[in-house]
Amino acid sequence: MSTYDEQDVKAHWEARYGERERVFSGRVNPWLAEVAGSLSPGRALDLGCGEGADAVWLAENGWHVVGVDISETALQRAAEEVAERDLCDRTDFVQMNLSKDFPEGTFDLVSAQFLQSMVQLDRERIFAASARAVAPGGVLIIVDHGAAPPWANLTHDHEFPTVEGVLAQIDLDPVQWETLRAAPVERNAVGPDGQQAVLIDNLIVLRRRADG
Incomplete structure (x- = not known):
């Protein structure tokens, strides 16, 4: 992976969101909906929140949600969406480079959905901070x-993270944490030109023990 300074990282994502008026579908990520749908609402932290779906x-x-992203363009679209739906009292959006900073406080749910990047992203630091925030x-x-x-039109070999690799990277104490799910999962998806395919995601769901 190439090395980028903070301005380069921000410029990359501003360019990405500037490609068109809406980059993502506007639909909730299905694994988040499945997991959070079984929980009692509280405070949630959405890392790399993008356009706010x-x-x-x-x-x-x-839920009361804090959404974090490095792209001001994405956050502006997210803010417009929650304003249109009259959800401003339940949402706050923060522009932040998670590789260097992290929101304060603790949350009942911390969500990192596809927090992957072709430019600099310190996932080890982010996931360690995420665990502390639960x-x-x-x-x-x-x-x-x-x-x-x-x-996908990948022009080079790209190594995708594995479930085992991410768990080893986080390295949480099993006395304090319970693994609810940790496995590859499949989902049906439609590509940009209407192609249908079954995609492989890695799903990790961890609960901090109440007495841990």
């Missing part, structure tokens, strides 16, 4: 791309 879904389902009894969910979709 997950934050909107969480807020509509009773309140007793709270849940940390990490979802990664486990393999490239068939329509």
Whole structure:
């Protein structure tokens, strides 16, 4: 991976979101909906929130959400979306480079959905901070791309993270943490030109023990 300073990283994501008016579908990530749908709403932290689809879904389902992203363009779109849905009292958005900074406080749910990047991203630091931010009894969910979709135009070999690799990287004390799920999972998806495919995601769901 190439080395970028903070301005280069921010410029990369501003260019990415500037490619068109809407980059993502606006739908909640399905694994987040599945996991959070079984939890009692509380405070949630959405890391790499992008244009806010997950934050909107969480807020509509009773959560108070802090969404973080490095791109001001993405955060502006997220803010517009929650304002249109009258969810401003349940959402806060923060522009931040998570490789260097992290929101203060603790949360009942910390979500990192596809927090992967072709430019500099200190996932080890971010995941360590994420674990510290989970309140007793709270849940940390990490979802990664486990393999490239068939329509991806990768010009070089790209090594995708594994479930085992991420768990080793986080290295949480089993006395304090319970593993609820940690495995590759499949989901149906539609590509940019209408192609249908089954994609592989890596799903990790960890709960901080209330008495840990």
